[in-house]
Amino acid sequence: MRTGSFQLMKSMNRSIILNLIREKGPISRAEIAKITKLTPPTVSNIVKELLRSEFVIETSQGTSKGGRKPTLLDINSNHFFIIGIDVGHVYVKFVTSNLAGDVLEQVRLKLDSHPNKQTMINVLKRGVHKLLEQSQLHVDRCLGIGVGMHGIVDNENGISLFTPAFNLRDIPVASVLEDEFQLMVKVENDVRAMTLGEAWFGNGDKQENFVGVNVGYGIGAGIMYEGQLFHGEANIAGEIGHMTIDLNGPKCDCGNYGCLQAIAAGPAIAERAVKELKFGASSLLTDMCGGDLDKVTGSMVHKAAVQGDEFSTRILHDTGRYLGIGLTNLIHTVNPTRIIIGGGVAQAGEFILSGVQEMIASKGLTQQAKETPVLSARLKENSTVMGAVVLILQEFFVRK
Ligand SMILES: [Zn+2]
Structure with missing residues (x-):
C-alpha cells in the first residue's frame, strides 16, 4: 500500500492544522497559531512537513497593516x-x-x-x-x-x-x-x-442529522446521524423500499404486496401509467411509445409531464404522495432536519416533490414534522x- 507518505497525517496536531487550512484557507501561519493555540514554532514545523508532503502550498501574500506581508497557506487541491x-x-x-x-x-x-x-x-x-x-x-x-x-x-x-x-x-x-x-x-x-x-458537496450543508433517499430502480435511505452514517447492526439500516404502504398494492420483487418501491420506484411509475392507459386514459404517452405500451418508462412519463400532459403530471404527483407516506414514516422514526432525494426518479423534481410535501404536511405529527424540508440532490446523478x-x-x- 502506498500509505507511507501519508503516515504523517496520523498526528493529531498535523490533522488539526491540515483541516483548518482546508476550512479557512488561504490562511497565515500566525492565524493558525492563534486559532489552534499551538505555539508559532510548532505550527511552523508542522507546516514545513505539510509543504514537503505537497498536501499544502504557499499562495499569494496576505494583507498586513504595515510590516512584512504574511505568506498564506492553502490546500494543494490539484496535486493529489x-x-x-x-x-x-x-x-x-x-x-x-x-x-x-x-x-x-x-x-x-x-x-x-x-x-x-x-x-x-x-x-x-x-x-x-x-x-x-x-x-x-x-x-x-x-x-x-x-x-x-x-x-x-x-x-x-x-x-x-x-x-x-x-x-x-x-x-x-x-x-x-x-x-x-x-x-x-x-x-x-x-x-x-x-x-x-x-x-x-451538496445540499447536506452543515446538517448533522439528515436523510438521503434514493428513488430509482429501488428505494433506499442513507441516515446521517450526528455527522456519521448510520449502518445499523448488520448494514441494513435505511432499507425503506420494502416498508408496506398499501396492503392491497402491487406485488414487490421481495414477494410482499404494496411495498414502497413497488409503488413509487421508477419501474412502478411506468407500470401504473400503463395500467391506466390500458383502461383507456388519454395521454401523450400513447404517441410517445408508438402505441407499444411495453415501451413506456418512468422517464418517458416525466418527459410527457414536461410537455404539459395532464395524465403524466397526475401519475407523478400520485407517486410523490405515495413516497410522501414512506417519508413521513421515516420522519417519525429518525426525525431528520431535512430529506434529500436523489436517483433517477428525483430528476422529475417538482412533479414528484409537490406530492411528497403535500403528504408530509398532511400526515406529520407536529408542526415541525409537517415542515421538514425536502430537497433534490444538488449533485444530481453525481x-x-x-x-x-x-x-x-x-x-x-x-x-x-
Ligand atoms: Zn418489497
Whole structure:
C-alpha cells in the first residue's frame, strides 16, 4: 500500500492544522497559531512537513497593516486525486476528482445484463485502468479508490454482501482492487455514498442529522446521524423500499404486496401509467411509445409531464404522495432536519416533490414534522460517485 507518505497525517496536531487550512484557507501561519493555540514554532514545523508532503502550498501574500506581508497557506487541491466508482444497475461510472471535489475525468462502462462475480470484478479493474490512462495522472498521486455499490455492503471489510439486481453475493471488492492497484479502497452502499456526497458537496450543508433517499430502480435511505452514517447492526439500516404502504398494492420483487418501491420506484411509475392507459386514459404517452405500451418508462412519463400532459403530471404527483407516506414514516422514526432525494426518479423534481410535501404536511405529527424540508440532490446523478470519493477524502480531512 502506498500509505507511507501519508503516515504523517496520523498526528493529531498535523490533522488539526491540515483541516483548518482546508476550512479557512488561504490562511497565515500566525492565524493558525492563534486559532489552534499551538505555539508559532510548532505550527511552523508542522507546516514545513505539510509543504514537503505537497498536501499544502504557499499562495499569494496576505494583507498586513504595515510590516512584512504574511505568506498564506492553502490546500494543494490539484496535486493529489481520488478515484470514485458508482456501480449502478446498468452502468458503472468511474471518475477522478481533485481534493476540492471537482470531477476531472470520467469513464462509463456498461455491465452485462447478468454479470457474475468475475465479470463484475473485471469491469471494475478495466474501468480504473481506462480512467488512469485517459486522465494521464500518475497512480502515485492517487490517494485511494472509493466505491458506491447498490445492495448490502460490509463497509468495514469492503465486501459487497448482496446485490439484489444481479443476485450476487460476497464480492471482495476492496481486496481485489487493492491487489490490482496497490491503493487504499473503501466500499459503501450506494445510497449511503449518495448521502455522504450530498453532506460534503451538496445540499447536506452543515446538517448533522439528515436523510438521503434514493428513488430509482429501488428505494433506499442513507441516515446521517450526528455527522456519521448510520449502518445499523448488520448494514441494513435505511432499507425503506420494502416498508408496506398499501396492503392491497402491487406485488414487490421481495414477494410482499404494496411495498414502497413497488409503488413509487421508477419501474412502478411506468407500470401504473400503463395500467391506466390500458383502461383507456388519454395521454401523450400513447404517441410517445408508438402505441407499444411495453415501451413506456418512468422517464418517458416525466418527459410527457414536461410537455404539459395532464395524465403524466397526475401519475407523478400520485407517486410523490405515495413516497410522501414512506417519508413521513421515516420522519417519525429518525426525525431528520431535512430529506434529500436523489436517483433517477428525483430528476422529475417538482412533479414528484409537490406530492411528497403535500403528504408530509398532511400526515406529520407536529408542526415541525409537517415542515421538514425536502430537497433534490444538488449533485444530481453525481451524488453517489462523489460520495465514493468522500470515502477516501474523509480519511484525510474532516467535513467543513
Ligand atoms: Zn418489497
